[in-house]
Structure formats: C-alpha cells, structure tokens
Amino acid sequence: MFPMTPIATALALCFCATALAAPADNGHTPRSLLAQAKGLPSEFEEHFFDVPLAVRVELDQQFLGEAMVVLTRDDRITLVDFTDVSDSTIKASERDTWSSYLKQGVALGNCEAKCPESLLAVHYSLENSLVSILTENAERDDQVQRYYNQPEGGSSGLILRNQLNLNGGQNQDLGGRYGLEASSSLGNWTQAVNLQLSRLGGVDNQTYHAVHELYTQRELEGSFVRLGYFTPTSEGLTRQPRSFGASPDTALGVMYGSSDSLAINQPTPAVYPIYVTANRQGSVEIYRDGLLINTQAMPAGLQTLDTRPLPGGIYEVEVRLIEDGQITSSTQELVYKPNNWRNHDEQWRYNLFAGRESKFLSNWDDQNDGDMTAGAAFNFLLHPRVILGLSGRQVRDSLQYGTSVDWAVVNNASVYANVYKTEDHGTGFDVQGLYSYGSGSIVAS
Secondary structure, three states: OOOOOHHHHHHHHHHHHHOOOOOOOOOOOOOOHHHHHHHOOHHHHHHOOOOEEEEEEEEOOEEEEEEEEEEEOOOEEEEEEEEEOOOOOOOHHHHHHHHHHHHOOEEOEEOOOOOHHHEEEEEEEOOOOEEEEEEOOOOOOOOOOOEOOOOOOOEEEEEEEEEEEEEOOOOOOOEEEEEEEEEEEEEOEEEEEEEEEEEEEOOEEEEEEEEEEEEEEEEEOOEEEEEEEEOOOOOOOOOOOOOOOOOOOOEEEEEEEEOOOOEOOOOOOOOOOOEEEEOOOEEEEEEEOOEEEEEEEEOOEEEEOOOOOOOOEEEEEEEEEEEOOEEEEEEEEEEEEOOOOOOOOOOEEEEEEEEEEOOOOOOOOOOOOOOEEEEEEEEEEEEOOEEEEEEEEEEOOEEEEEEEEEEEEEOOEEEEEEEEEEOOOEEEEEEEEEEEEOOEEEEEO
C-alpha cells in the first residue's frame, strides 16, 4: 500500500530528540505535526511525512501494539498495520476494532464528532514515537476488586434485640408492648425476624400479635434476592418515585434488586476523564475555588489525570499544566463524581417484587389479606447531574404509577420533582427546590 522506507524510520527516531518545544494553546491541544517536525533538518522532512513510520501504539496508556503508520501534513494519521502485538494484554477483538478505525485515516487531536468507542483524542509524539489513543474508559480498571469475597463455606450466627414497654396506673389495667428483632446467618444466606406483641389495657384486654418480617436473603455482587414474608419497599434505589393510595403492609413472596452491601468502598475515578497534553515532563496542579487540592507529576504526551484522590461531588476545577517552572496552559474542567452513585459503569438501579398480601401470624384487623401484589421501580443515571425514576405496582385492585427527576442544576442548587397517578385516586405532582449558600440552605416545595 505504501513504499517501505526503513531509512525514514531511522531518521525520525534519530532526530526526534531535537524537536523544538512549542507551547500549546491549552491543555488539550497538542503541537501539530509540522511544529514537531521543525526540529528535523529540512532535507529529512520528506522522510517524515507520507512514508511508513514505526511507532508504539497505546490505548488508555496500555500497550496496544507496535505498528507502521503514515503521517500527513494536515495532522492526520493512517495505520498501515500492526507489526507486533505479542506483549499486549488487550483483547484481539478490541485491537481489530481500533485497527479498522485507524486504517481509514484519523485526524489528530480532540475527537469532535462521530467518535467511536467513546474516543476522546488521538495524539502522536515525535519525541518517543508514540501514538496515544484516549477514551472515556481511561481510568476504568477491570482488574480492581469491586466486591468483598464471602466465606467459601458461609457463616453462622445470631443477633437478638428485645424491647419491652409497660404502662399502667392507679385504677388502670396493665398494658404494654414487646418487640423482638433477630438476624441470623446460615451459609451464604441471612435471615431476619421482626415480631410484636401488644396489649392496650383498659376496656380492650385482647393481646395482639403481628409478624412484620420473616425472610431469608442472599447478597450477590451488585444485587440481592429475598424470599419469605416482608414489607415491600424500594430498597437499593437512590431515589424512590413517590406514589399515593394504599400500600401493602406485608406480603409473602420474592424480591430482587440492586445492592451495595458487598461493594468495596474505595476511591473511584470521575465519570469522564480529565486529560492534558504535555510537551515535556512536568506537573499538573488542580485548584478548586482558588485552593490547591491536588498535584500530580505528568509525563510528556497525552495523559489522563488521576481523579481518584479528588473529593466526591460535581464541581468545577482549574487545571494548570506546569512545564519548566512555567504555566503553559490553564483549563476549566468539571469533575463528575456523584456521591450517591458508586458504580458509574452501571447506569441502572432497580427493585422488583411479587407476592400475595398476607397477615401471616397476625390478628390485626386492618391488614389486607389474600390479594396479589407486584411492583417494580427503577433509577437511571441519565447524566451525572440527572437521575430519572420510574415505578409501577399493583396493590389490591389499583395500579399505581410514579415518575421522578433529580436534577442538580448547578453545584449548589438542585430540583426534585414527582408526577404520580393511581387508579380511582387521581394524579398528583410535587416539586422541591434546594439552594445551598455559605452558612445555610433554602428549601421551597
């Protein structure tokens, strides 16, 4: 396809160290190929453009392979082919995807439109003959353990909590309440019991008894399953859409939903990487509200910042690139690290249940019994600032629907709104606004 010129490769590698350093316009704009080639003798420039060059290709700072590429004066790069991939740990299928893309010819710099595979930027460094491909997955590490390992043989144990209240007085019958909460573990399943005995005293001398919980539950990686007798709730959701009408007191059935119980609470990267392009080895300073919150050493080339040490939340920072003691670029970036959403790779959170309303082991007359009930609720992380909610459930003969939106409009102001409808009841709407300032907050609803 292209004439092979080993001399061109040798000349590029030989003279690359003499390339002149030119300041970048900002932390995302690398020097153009023409600017990098200024350090080469003029008679060798023709051996740098439009001829195959040997390069090392990295994907998100991981070795993708040795390759032959062709550079053109309009800042484009075209892959000829990969020549050696033996030391790469990246899957062959992923390499083939990038190979097909690069063989079409790609503009260097930031990807502005129709970016495949979450591509952010492509950069070529003459100094070390390196092609860097940066995607939104730059700080994601699949090898990091995300969940705690449970004991192979499970565990066993029991915890009891008792509560007793007595009341009475002169010429009054004795009344009181006794409550028992118990949790136990058998193997990889946990059990929960919650029961109550109550006697009002006075004219009503009947002893009431009720079981509110009697179930077994298994914690999985990112989810849970529950079997038995329980009160249906939307556990595992960040925001529960509101609804109105009757709610099932207790049900005999099954529940499945999201769970963070086994998740390891470790520093997480921002949802979207922050990156800079350094012309030479330097450092990066990160400022928030004018205060320095982090400093990192930065090698030459297209590099991502390590956002794991940064505080959680959604806020603006100033990123300063310092080379040879001088600030060569300063950019405003937004850190996306929502505190209430631990795993940004999974945008859905959910809760499902189905069963039959029951007053099992209860003589309380106001509890419904015998009707089927089922429901589902979902949260979707539309954007680090926007969480959508949707729910629907069948309670007795009525269908209940609910929707919600949780929107962090700016760093110190948010809006939470619900729209809900229940058969034979009507439609409802509510909205709440929260504004935080230096010494307090204002809530309107």
